[in-house]
Amino acid sequence: xxxxxxxxxxxxxxxxxxxxxxxxxxxxxxxxxxxxxxxxxxxxxxxxxxxxxxxxxxxxxxxxxxxxxxxxxxxxxxxxxxxxxxxxxxxxxxxxxxxxxxxxxxxxxxxxxxxxxxxxxxxxxxxxxxxxxxxxxxxxxxxxxxxxxxxxxxxxxxxxxxxxxxxxxxxxxxxxxxxxxxxxxxxxxxxxxxxxxxxxxxxxxxxxxxxxxxxxxxxxxxxxxxxxxxxxxxxxxxxxxxxxxxxxxxxxxxxxxxxxxxxxxxxxxxxxxxxxxxxxxxxxxxxxxxxxxxxxxxxxxxxxxxxxxxxxxxxxxxxxxxxxxxxxxxxxxxxxxxxxxxxxxxxxxxxxxxxxxxxxxxxxxxxxxxxxxxxxxxxxxxxxxxxxxxxxxx
Numbered sequence: 041x042x043x044x045x046x047x048x049x050x051x052x053x054x055x056x057x058x059x060x061x062x063x064x065x066x067x068x069x070x071x072x073x074x075x076x077x078x079x080x081x082x083x084x085x086x087x088x089x090x091x092x093x094x095x096x097x098x099x100x101x102x103x104x105x106x107x108x109x110x111x112x113x114x115x116x117x118x119x120x121x122x123x124x125x126x127x128x129x130x131x132x133x134x135x136x137x138x139x140x141x142x143x144x145x146x147x148x149x150x151x152x153x154x155x156x157x158x159x160x161x162x163x164x165x166x167x168x169x170x171x172x173x174x175x176x177x178x179x180x181x182x183x184x185x186x187x188x189x190x191x192x193x194x195x196x197x198x199x200x201x202x203x204x205x206x207x208x209x210x211x212x213x214x215x216x217x218x219x220x221x222x223x224x225x226x227x228x229x230x231x232x233x234x235x236x237x238x239x240x241x242x243x244x245x246x247x248x249x250x251x252x253x254x255x256x257x258x259x260x261x262x263x264x265x266x267x268x269x270x271x272x273x274x275x276x277x278x279x280x281x282x283x284x285x286x287x288x289x290x291x292x293x294x295x296x297x298x299x300x301x302x303x304x305x306x307x308x309x310x311x312x313x314x315x316x317x318x319x320x321x322x323x324x325x326x327x328x329x330x331x332x333x334x335x336x337x338x339x340x341x342x343x344x345x346x347x348x349x350x351x352x353x354x355x356x357x358x359x360x361x362x363x364x365x366x367x368x369x370x371x372x373x374x375x376x377x378x379x380x381x382x383x384x385x386x387x388x389x390x391x392x393x394x395x396x397x398x399x400x401x402x403x404x405x406x407x408x409x410x411x412x413x414x415x416x417x418x419x420x421x422x423x424x425x426x427x428x429x430x431x432x433x434x
Contacts, residue, residue: 046079056081067111067121073154073186073277089275090115092159092318099311100134105153115156119314123152123279138282140177140300140307148177148284148300148307159183160275161319165236168280170196170204170228171309175297176286179309181235183276189213190272192244194235197285199297201227204235206246206254210261210270220254222246232312240319241273278316282309 047061057069058079069075075086097104097119106118107127120136122129128139128151138151170179175198182193189212195205203221225233225248238245246254261271285296293299300307 044079046076051079051081051085053081056085058085067108067113068125070113071111071121071156072158087113090157091275092157092162092316092320094318094321095119095157095316096313097316098134098313099131099136105129105131105136111156118156120153120155120280123154124149127151128282129153134312136280136311138171138179138280138309138311140171140282140284140305142300142302142305147287150281150283152279152281152283155278155316157316158275158277159316159318160273161239161241163236163238163317163319164278164314165234166280166314167232167234167312169230169232169310170201171282171307172196172198172201173229173307174198174301174304176284176293176300177282177307178285178296179280179282181278181280183237183239183272183278185272185274185276188274190274190276192237192239192272192276194237194246196228197296198300199295201229204228204233204248208244208256208272210272213270220246222248222253223251225249232310239272244272278314280309280311282307 046058046063049061049063051058051063055063055065055069057064058076058081059069059074060076063069063081070085070087072086072089077083077086080086099105103117103119105120106122107125107129108122109125111118111121128141128149130137136153138153140148140150143149164183166181168181171177172179177198179196180193182191182195184191184193189209191207191209193205193207195207197205200221202224204225205219205221207216207219209215225231234247234249236245236247236250238247242258244256245252256271258269258271258273261269263270284300286293286299288296
């Protein structure tokens with residue numbers, strides 16, 4: 041089935057996948073979390089979504105990680121892939137290493153590594169340490185649907201090495217007042233800890249080293265003004281990242297701990313392993329997304345049985361009309377050759393644009409409220425493109 045135009049062009053059969061006005065046939069363009077099906081050569085041009093299977097990934101194994109340039113679409117060959125070229129993610133000493141690198145403009149360019157399978161509910165547990173040795177450096181472990189704007193996260197900031205922050209978002213409505221810090225643990229930059237998210241249709245539980253410190257019940261997220269549960273329920277992707285929060289908008293910079301002190305580096309986030317236990321059992325050939333059923337006052341406002349554990353997925357077509365305006369710091373796709381320049385691609389804006397909107401509360405504000413923090417960390421679609429297209433196009 042023919043689709044629309046990709047920017048000012050139409051994608052060809054040889055380069056069928058559209059991303060932000062450009063066409064190509066590689067993973068950066070064709071992976072389902074990036075590809076614009078409606079603007080590609082055909083609505084079936086984008087690679088199929090690979091669904092969750094139970095897995096235990098040690099990053100020392102051969103099929104744990106691949107650079108995006110090497111990934112051909114088979115999730116059995118790589119559980120995770122980089123999101124950037126040039127890539128600042130690599131396997132070293134049996135661990136995933138993501139490095140934040142200083143650019144010529146003084147800003148940092150980091151790394152984002154994303155799971156090649158999507159998950160809708162389940163328990164994910166990872167062993168990692170952050171790279172936040174200086175204020176301004178941010179590391180993350182999150183589950184996010186970038187199209188819908190649903191997110192569940194752990195975030196680390198250089199301003200506080202002894203705790204990790206938890207938050208969740210629905211349809212990109214970035215309510216920073218919901219952030220909750222963990223109890224103090226040993227230094228997250230020098231010690232490995234186990235961080236776990238348990239996500240079901242009914243609740244989200246955040247734990248560190250087996251100790252649950254926060255639970256959000258879906259029943260408590262009902263908003264009668266929009267007739268919906270503001271609870272993340274759409275199929276999403278697990279990812280890790282490290283990025284420069286210190287060069288963002290003032291609110292983001294304050295939250296992250298100010299400008300990065302580069303002499304305190306190197307800034308490297310390390311991941312040893314991750315265990316993924318899917319809520320919907322089976323395998324990729326038997327998995328059926330639960331979009332056909334919904335429960336009472338679902339996130340989309342549908343009425344049905346509240347005990348039904350097959351919550352309706354909002355799906356990739358459920359775009360949020362209420363997302364915050366994009367940050368002035370978000371990288372641009374413009375250049376003199378109609379392709380992003382190297383400077384654009386290394387703008388240091390790996391996180392979503394909303395995260396750097398300037399509405400982020402300061403670290404002092406988060407301490408006084410006890411419940412505020414960072415926005416989402418996985419790159420927004422536009423930021424991913426601006427970071428990747430210039431270096432990886434054609």
